Amino acid sequence: MRRREDAARVSRASALEQRQRAGEREIRRLKRLEASCLDPDTRRRYREQLQAAQKDMREFVAEHGDILRRDYWREKGRLDGGNSPFTPENKNDIIRYKMKDLMKIHHAVVIAAVWCIFYAADIIFLTRPCFFAKFAFSRQ
DSSP states (O other): OOHHHHHEEEEEEEHHHHHHHHHHHHHHHHHHHHHEEEOOOHHHHHHHHHHHHHHHHHHHHHHOOOOOOOGGGGOOSSSSSSSSSOOOOGHHHHHHHHHHHHHHHHHHHHHHHHHHHHHHHHOOOOOOOHHHHHHHTTTT
């Protein structure tokens, strides 16, 4: 009987935690939308939605305080993983940040392409030595 009660309690806790994580994802999404919005009216609307979502999260965690606790670091809306969020005022920082990532990817793709070309050339040379020998010995 004890195991059945434990299983039910764990199942209930898991369902509550999943609901909490969904709320945290929604808060992060609204923070990203608010930070990236340039229109003041739309930004205000996202801010109101964010405050409502945070209020719902506060009430949900308070209601199930025996199982859940609120970790604010899970709700951080950081695009750069650092201490300061990007805002429309520093859009050049956003562009520079994204360009750095793109350049890293571009560099890796170019290196991989060059290695593939060299590898393919080595395979052709090693599997067809008679191709080159035909020209080398044809004038004898």
